[in-house]
Amino acid sequence: MISPSRRKFLSSTAALAATALAPLRAARAQGASKKTRLVLLGTGGGPRVIPNGRAKSANLIVANGVPYVVDCGEGVAHQLVRAGVALNTLRYVFITHHHSDHNLDYGNVIYDSWAAGLRAPVDAYGPPPIKAMTEAYWQLNRFDIETRIGDEGRPDLRKLVTAHEFKVTAARVRHPPIVHAYAYRFDAPDRSIVISGDTTYSPELIALAKGADVLVSEVMHLAGLENLLKKVPNAATLREHLLASHIVTEDLGKLAAAAGVKTLVLSHLVPPDDNSITDDMWVEGVRMHYGGKVIVGQDLMEI
Numbered sequence: 001m002i003s004p005s006r007r008k009f010l011s012s013t014a015a016l017a018a019t020a021l022a023p024l025r026a027a028r029a030q031g032a033s034k035k036t037r038l039v040l041l042g043t044g045g046g047p048r049v050i051p052n053g054r055a056k057s058a059n060l061i062v063a064n065g066v067p068y069v070v071d072c073g074e075g076v077a078h079q080l081v082r083a084g085v086a087l088n089t090l091r092y093v094f095i096t097h098h099h100s101d102h103n104l105d106y107g108n109v110i111y112d113s114w115a116a117g118l119r120a121p122v123d124a125y126g127p128p129p130i131k132a133m134t135e136a137y138w139q140l141n142r143f144d145i146e147t148r149i150g151d152e153g154r155p156d157l158r159k160l161v162t163a164h165e166f167k168v169t170a171a172r173v174r175h176p177p178i179v180h181a182y183a184y185r186f187d188a189p190d191r192s193i194v195i196s197g198d199t200t201y202s203p204e205l206i207a208l209a210k211g212a213d214v215l216v217s218e219v220m221h222l223a224g225l226e227n228l229l230k231k232v233p234n235a236a237t238l239r240e241h242l243l244a245s246h247i248v249t250e251d252l253g254k255l256a257a258a259a260g261v262k263t264l265v266l267s268h269l270v271p272p273d274d275n276s277i278t279d280d281m282w283v284e285g286v287r288m289h290y291g292g293k294v295i296v297g298q299d300l301m302e303i
């Protein structure tokens with residue numbers, strides 16, 4: 001069960017400070033010339049390795065030429081390169097919650113940026129314990145980092161990175177048993193984009209996404225889920241977890257309609273590897289309640 005305190009509505013203004021959004025604000029003030037880009041880097045849900053399947057959760061927003069990476073599932077650095085981002089331009093990293101399919105490459109994408117010549121500061125935002133995880137990553141890789149500083153004349157990566165435990169536009173969403181799971185909203189000069197992270201039906205997400213141009217949401221296909229569960233020994237427990245903490249297509253349609261978003265993008269698809277579920281089937285349940293534009297996400301798709 002979700003406790004009353006977890007149900008407590010976290011207003012999209014209470015949790016705001018917007019340090020990370022300063023470049024967006026500056027761009028808005030100047031009347032930014034460049035279009036804000038949204039690229040789905042990884043659209044598969046869950047931690048399993050899927051041969052030739054969807055990549056792990058990660059999204060890219062490029063606003064005023066600055067890349068913002070939201071979630072760092074395994075392989076995020078490779079997907080960034082495939083999306084045409086020079087890794088040494090990395091500046092902002094956001095983690096929605098600490099499930100491994102969203103954070104396994106958190107440290108690695110920063111490391112890979114350093115290897116690509118990073119010299120400017122990086123700010124990372126996420127729920128606790130992101131600070132401790134960042135410190136632990138430095139410990140894990142201390143030998144290599146210190147060797148390269150001395151041997152290759154690189155700057156000290158540990159001094160370039162600042163981890164923040166929340167100062168952005170965010171709403172806490174419902175993804176039990178994870179208490180700290182967040183959706184992020186980016187208000188760029190030309191469009192507003194909300195990334196749901198993992199969540200079941202959450203009024204908090206409806207409030208955060210109100211009137212947004214684009215909502216990228218996780219989604220689960222109920223019939224596909226039942227097929228998936230037939231193959232696993234822990235089906236009963238897994239079904240309970242999935243239904244309590246993720247959102248099925250029908251409920252997502254209700255949520256998108258209530259939020260009044262203009263475009264809904266389906267991502268973090270569960271099951272991530274069932275090719276018998278066509279795009280039409282993914283959209284079908286959503287359509288029962290939502291009349292706006294629906295896009296079934298694919299890796300590296302730009303929206």
Ligand SMILES: [Zn+2]
Pocket residue numbers: 045046057099101102198268
């Ligand atoms: Zn996930």
Ligand SMILES: [Zn+2]
Pocket residue numbers: 097099175198
């Ligand atoms: Zn999760």
